[in-house]
Amino acid sequence: MIDAQLAAFMTRGVSIIAASRGPGNAPTIARAAGCRLSADRGRVTLLLSKSQAGALLESVQATGAISVVFSQPSTHRTIQLKGADARVEPAADDDASVVARYADAFAAEVCPLGYTEQMMRALVWAPHGDFAAVTFSPSAAFDQTPGPRAGSPLKA
Amino acid sequence: MRLSLAAIRECLDGAVPSAIATCAADGTPNISYVSHVQYVDESHAALSYQFFSKTRQNVLANRRAAALVIHPETAARYRLELEYLRTETEGPLFEKMKARLAGIASHTGMGGVFRLRGSDVYRVLEIEPVPGRVLPAAPRPNLLASLRDCAERFTQSGDLGTLLDSALAMMDKVFGIRHSMVLMLDGTGKRLFTVASRGYAESGVGSEIAVGCGVIGVAAAQHTPIRITHMTSEYSYGKAIRESAERDGLGSLLETAIPFPGLADSRSQLAVPIAVGGRVLGVLYVESPQDLRFGYDDEDALVAFAAPLGLAILYLQHSAEAHDDAPAPAGAPPRAGGRPVPIRHFAADHSVFIGDDYLIKGVAGAIFVRLLRDCAERGRTEFSNRELRLDPSLRLPELGDNLEARLILLQRRLAERCRFLRLEKTGRGRFRLVAERAYALSEA
Numbered sequence: 001m002i003d004a005q006l007a008a009f010m011t012r013g014v015s016i017i018a019a020s021r022g023p024g025n026a027p028t029i030a031r032a033a034g035c036r037l038s039a040d041r042g043r044v045t046l047l048l049s050k051s052q053a054g055a056l057l058e059s060v061q062a063t064g065a066i067s068v069v070f071s072q073p074s075t076h077r078t079i080q081l082k083g084a085d086a087r088v089e090p091a092a093d094d095d096a097s098v099v100a101r102y103a104d105a106f107a108a109e110v111c112p113l114g115y116t117e118q119m120m121r122a123l124v125w126a127p128h129g130d131f132a133a134v135t136f137s138p139s140a141a142f143d144q145t146p147g148p149r150a151g152s153p154l155k156a
Numbered sequence: 157m158r159l160s161l162a163a164i165r166e167c168l169d170g171a172v173p174s175a176i177a178t179c180a181a182d183g184t185p186n187i188s189y190v191s192h193v194q195y196v197d198e199s200h201a202a203l204s205y206q207f208f209s210k211t212r213q214n215v216l217a218n219r220r221a222a223a224l225v226i227h228p229e230t231a232a233r234y235r236l237e238l239e240y241l242r243t244e245t246e247g248p249l250f251e252k253m254k255a256r257l258a259g260i261a262s263h264t265g266m267g268g269v270f271r272l273r274g275s276d277v278y279r280v281l282e283i284e285p286v287p288g289r290v291l292p293a294a295p296r297p298n299l300l301a302s303l304r305d306c307a308e309r310f311t312q313s314g315d316l317g318t319l320l321d322s323a324l325a326m327m328d329k330v331f332g333i334r335h336s337m338v339l340m341l342d343g344t345g346k347r348l349f350t351v352a353s354r355g356y357a358e359s360g361v362g363s364e365i366a367v368g369c370g371v372i373g374v375a376a377a378q379h380t381p382i383r384i385t386h387m388t389s390e391y392s393y394g395k396a397i398r399e400s401a402e403r404d405g406l407g408s409l410l411e412t413a414i415p416f417p418g419l420a421d422s423r424s425q426l427a428v429p430i431a432v433g434g435r436v437l438g439v440l441y442v443e444s445p446q447d448l449r450f451g452y453d454d455e456d457a458l459v460a461f462a463a464p465l466g467l468a469i470l471y472l473q474h475s476a477e478a479h480d481d482a483p484a485p486a487g488a489p490p491r492a493g494g495r496p497v498p499i500r501h502f503a504a505d506h507s508v509f510i511g512d513d514y515l516i517k518g519v520a521g522a523i524f525v526r527l528l529r530d531c532a533e534r535g536r537t538e539f540s541n542r543e544l545r546l547d548p549s550l551r552l553p554e555l556g557d558n559l560e561a562r563l564i565l566l567q568r569r570l571a572e573r574c575r576f577l578r579l580e581k582t583g584r585g586r587f588r589l590v591a592e593r594a595y596a597l598s599e600a
Contacts, residue, residue, distance in 0.1 A: 017224060019177035019185040026220040027177035027185050029235060030286075052233075052286050067185040069175070080187060115172075115228075122231035122289040144188065151210050 001138050002041040006079065006154075010035050010044070013105030014070045018046055018134065020059040020086070030056040032068070033124045033131070034095070034102035044068070044081065045135040047095055047102075049126030057132055060086045066136050069144055073110050078144035079154065083136030091131040099124075099131060159283040160198050164225070164234050165452040168193040168201065169385060170256075171228030176203065178214035178221045186210045193225060193236075194253050195452060196277060201238065202249060204257050205274040212276070215240035221278065224286075228448075230293050233286035238278040245274045248380035255371060255382045299457040302330045310464050315581060316472045316560040317567070320352035323440070323465055328354060331457070333442045335419055338430070339365065339372060340438035340561040343519065343552070348376055348439060351561050351568075353417050360417025361568040362516060372439050375427035379436055381455050384425045385448045413514045424449035428458045432466040437558065440465065473560045476541045481583030483538055496596040497576065501525045503599060510577075510595075516569050520562045522550055527589045528597050541585040563587065 002010075010016075016032040030053030032046040046068060048057065060066055066086035071078040107120045141154040168174070170192030177187050188211045194202040201223075205212055215221055223236040244250050254272040306326045313319035320338050327336040337353035337360070350363045368377040375382040424444045430437045440462050444450070500509045506521035507514065516524060523544055530536040541559055545552055552559060567579040567587075576593035 017175040017177075017187055019187045019222070021179050021183045021185050024220070025179045025183055025218050026237065027179045027222045029175060029177040029187070029222045029224050031224065031233070049288070052288055055235075063183070065183060065185055067177070067187050069187045069189070071189060078189065082184060082186075084184075118291060119229070119231050122291050123226065123233070125289040146189070150188075150207060 001141055002037065002044070002081075004041070006141075007037050007041050009072070009077070009079065010070045011037070011102075012072070013102070013107070013109035014072045015106070015110075016046065017069050017071075018048065018053075018056060018060075019067045020056050021063050021065045022055060022059040028056040028059045031124070032134075033126060034098040035070070036095075036098050043135055043137050044083075045133050047091060047099055047131045047133055049130045050132050051130050052126060053132075057088050057134070060134055061088045064136075066134065071144070073113055076146050078146070078150075080142040080144045081138040082140045082142075083138050085139075086134055086136035089133045089135060091133045095131055095133060096128070099126075159234070159285065161195060161201060161280050161283065162198055164227070164232075164283065165195045166229070167225040167227045167232070167234060168195050169228070169448070169451060171385075171448060172226040174223050174225045176211055176221055176223050178211050179218055180210075180214050181217040186214055190223075192256060193223060194249065194256070194275065196249065199280050200241075200277055201236070201280055202244075202253060202275040202277045204253055204272050205243060205276050206257075206271060207273075215276070227290075227293075230291045231288075232290045233288065235282075235284045235286060236280055237282040237284075239281055241277045241279055243274040243276050248378045249277070250275045251374050251378045252380055252382055255374060255384055258384075296453075297332070299331075299453055303457055303460055305330050306461055307464060310468050313468065313472070314584070315476070316469060317352070317564045317581075319465075319468055319472060320564070321354075323461075324352055324354035326461075327442060331454075333444070335422075335444065336440070336442045337417060338438055338440055339376075340558050341367070341376060341436055348372060349561075349565060350414075350417065351438075351564055356417035356419075358415060358417055359568065359572065360415060361572065362520075362565055363414040363416040365416065371425050372427045372441050375429050375441075376436050376439050379429050379431060379434075381426065381428045381459055383427075383450055383455050385450070419443055419445060421445045423447045426450040426455060426458060428455070428462045430462045430466040430469065432470050437466055437469055438561075469558070469561075473558055476560050476585040477545050478542075478585075481586055483540070483582075483586060494593055496594040499528065499595050499597045500600045501597065510574050513573060515573055516566060519550070519552065520566045520569075523562060524566055525597065526550060528595065531589050531591060532595070532597060537589050537591075538582065539587055539589065541587075 018032050019027050019029045022028045032048050034047040036045045064084050064086050066083045069080045103124050107117045110120050111117050143152050143154050144150050173189045174193050179185050190203050196202050219240040221238040226233050253275050257272050313322055324336045327333040335355035337350055339348035340351050346367050348365045350360050353359050365373050367373050371382045422443045427439050427441045430440055505517050507517035508521045570578050578590045580588045582588050
C-alpha cells in the first residue's frame with residue numbers, strides 16, 4: 001500500500017496528526033512528532049508524547065482504530081492513512097533520533113512559509129523520554145489534498 | 157478555571173491550519189484540515205463546509221468532533237471537544253465566513269478550489285490546553301485604553317465633518333491604522349458613499365459602493381463586521397465596483413466617475429457597520445498592506461468604536477436640523493467677474509458638471525443646484541439645513557437620508573474640484589455658499 005515515494009513523504013518534515021475513537025464514538029486527536037516504517041513498509045510507527053497525547057493513546061489502546069494525516073504545508077499535499085490494528089508500545093532506543101531528525105526537517109519545511117523556527121520547534125517539542133510508539137498496518141490510504149477530490153482512495 | 161473560547165480566539169484565525177477529527181457511524185476515525193475556525197460566541201464555533209467531505213458525512217451521523225488548534229505566535233495548543241448543531245447557508249455568519257474563506261483561499265493559491273457551501277455550527281463542550289512548550293507572547297497594544305481615549309474625544313466634535321475626520325485621525329493616532337474611511341448609506345438604502353477618508357493619495361469622497369458588493373457592501377447588507385486576513389481578488393474594489401455597475405445597468409457610469417480610494421496592495425481589511433437602534437447608517441472601513449493585520453480583538457475594538465460614533469453622527473445630524481443657530485450676517489454677494497463658467501444640471505440623476513468636469517449627482521447634486529439658483533436669482537448666500545429638509549422640491553426623506561452627510565460630501569467635492577465655489581459652515585445647521593466667479597446654470 002505504501003510505496004517508497006510515499007514512505008519518503010511520510011518521514012519528511014510534514015505535519016503529522018493522529019486521531020482515534022474514544023468512548024461514545026467521540027474522536028481523540030493529537031500531533032505526532034515523527035514517523036518510521038518497517039523495512040517492508042507494511043507497518044507504520046508514529047511517535048507521540050505521552051503527556052500531550054494521553055487520551056489518544058488510551059483510545060488507540062482500547063480500540064486499535066487510528067487515522068493519520070501527513071500534510072506538507074508548502075504544497076498542501078495531504079495523505080490520510082487508516083488502520084484498525086494500532087498498538088501502543090514503548091518507544092525504541094533510537095526513536096529519540098527519529099524525533100530529533102523530524103523536528104529539524106519540520107522546521108526546515110515550515111520556516112520558509114513565515115513561521116519562526118522557535119515556534120515550530122516548540123510545536124513538536126516534548127520532554128525527553130516522554131515518547132510512546134503507535135504502530136499499525138495501514139488498511140486504507142486516501143488523497144486528502146484540499147479540493148473536490150479530497151478523500152478519494154490513493155492510487156498505488 | 158474553565159477556558160473560554162474567547163480567550164483562545166487567536167488560535168482560530170487560520171494562521172496555522174486547524175485539524176478536525178470525527179468518527180464515522182462504524183467508529184472509524186477521520187481527520188481533515190480546516191483553513192479557519194470561526195468564533196461565534198463564548199461556547200460556539202463554526203467550520204466551513206466546502207465539499208461533502210468525510211468530516212461532514214461523519215458529523216451528520218455522529219455529532220461529536222475534536223479540533224486541534226494552535227496559537228500562531230506562542231505555539232500554545234488546545235484540544236476542542238465539539239458537538240455539531242446545524243448548518244447555516246445564509247446570513248451574517250455565512251457571509252462573514254465566505255469573505256474570510258475567499259481571502260484565505262486566494263492567499264494559499266486555492267482561489268478556484270474553496271467555495272463556502274455552509275457554516276457548520278458546533279457547540280464547544282470542552283477546551284483542553286495541550287501541555288508542552290509555549291513561547292511568550294509579544295506585548296500587545298491595549299485596545300481598551302485606546303477605546304477609552306477615543307470615547308473621551310467623541311464628545312468634542314461640534315459638526316459631522318469634524319467628527320468623521322477626528323474619528324479617522326483616532327484610527328491613525330490611537331490604533332495605528334493608517335488607511336481608513338467612512339461611508340454613509342444613502343436614502344435609498346442601496347448605496348454607500350464615501351464621506352471621509354484618511355491615508356490615501358486621493359480622498360475619494362463621493363465614490364460609491366453598492367450595498368451587498370465587496371467587503372464594505374456585504375458588511376452593510378448583512379449588518380455584521382467583515383474581516384479579511386489575506387486579501388482576495390474576489391472581494392477587490394474593482395470587482396465590487398464592476399458588480400455595482402452591472403447591477404444598476406449602463407445608466408450608472410457616473411458611479412465610477414469618482415475613483416474609490418482603497419489601497420491597491422491591500423492585504424488585510426475590516427469593514428464595521430455603523431448602526432444605531434438596528435439601523436445601519438454607514439460603514440467604518442480600515443485596511444492595511446500587511447497580512448493578518450486585524451484580529452478578533454481589533455474587530456471587537458472597532459465595533460465598540462463604531463457604536464458611539466453612530467450615536468454621535470445621529471446626534472449631530474439631528475442637532476443641525478433641529479436647533480440651528482441664528483443666521484449669520486449675509487456674506488458678500490456673488491462677484492460677477494469674468495466670463496460666466498457654465499454649470500450644467502441633468503435633472504434625470506441630478507448630476508452636475510462644472511465646465512466639462514463631473515462634480516456630483518443625486519441628492520447632493522439637487523441640493524447644489526437649489527443653492528446655485530437661490531444665489532443667482534435671489535442673491536441669497538446664507539442657508540440652513542432645516543430649510544433644505546423642508547423644501548418639497550428636494551423631496552428629502554424624513555429620516556434615513558443623512559442630509560448633513562450630503563452637505564459634507566458637496567462641500568468636500570467642491571473643495572477638491574472647483575476653484576471658485578465653496579461651502580462654509582457658519583454655525584450649527586447653517587452654512588454659506590461663496591461664489592468668487594460668475595456662473596451660468598443650465599438644464600441639460
